[in-house]
Amino acid sequence: MAISRFLIGGVASALLLTGGLFMWKGYTQIAEVEVLPDPPPALPAIPAAAANAPKRGPAPPALPAAKEASREERRFNRFDRDRNERISRVELMSSRTAAFRKLDTDGNNLLTFEEWAVTTGKKFAGADADRSGDLTRAEFATTAPKRKAKPKCRC
Known part of the structure; x- marks a missing residue:
């Protein structure tokens, strides 16, 4: 019983690998066949207007x-600072x-739990009025960040 399952699994694996190989070959042949279109022909030069030509x-x-x-x-x-979409x-x-x-009070560009906890604790204590x-x-x-007033005109 175990041997028949092993053989069935081996045959199924071989079939999957063979199918994958054919699909891979088919995709590579499609990619090789693609031909780029010819560039458009050059446009003729536009003649300059004469001095007495109508407006x-x-x-x-x-x-x-x-x-x-x-x-x-x-x-x-x-957020898109460099405007590359x-x-x-x-x-x-x-x-x-x-x-x-x-939050980084010691300025080492690493935020420790203690730094975060101290700042959060101060914010909580400031908000807990009673x-x-x-x-x-x-x-x-009162803990929500304050929004900056937008200028009315950017003239």
Whole structure:
């Protein structure tokens, strides 16, 4: 019984390997067959207008106004520092460096549990107005980061 299972498993493995080999060969042949299209022909040179040539026609229509960026587009653009339409890990974490530096009290670029606990404990103690050891909803709401006032005009 055990030997028949072993043989069936071996045959199934051989079939899977053979199928994988054929698929791999098929994909490599497809990749070799692809041919790049010919480059477009060069455009003829545009002759320059003579001195007494008539003026051009009417001005082209005005361009449509650019759409205002959505909230998510603005948020994405805030993190995409190099404007390559991709956010790297460094770009994403760069906005958090100021907060990290506040927590890293000894300035060694390593955050220990003690550094984090001291800062968190101070924040908790500052929010616990009635000194009960628990935060009520109103007290907890005071721990939210303060938002900076946005300038009304960037003229």
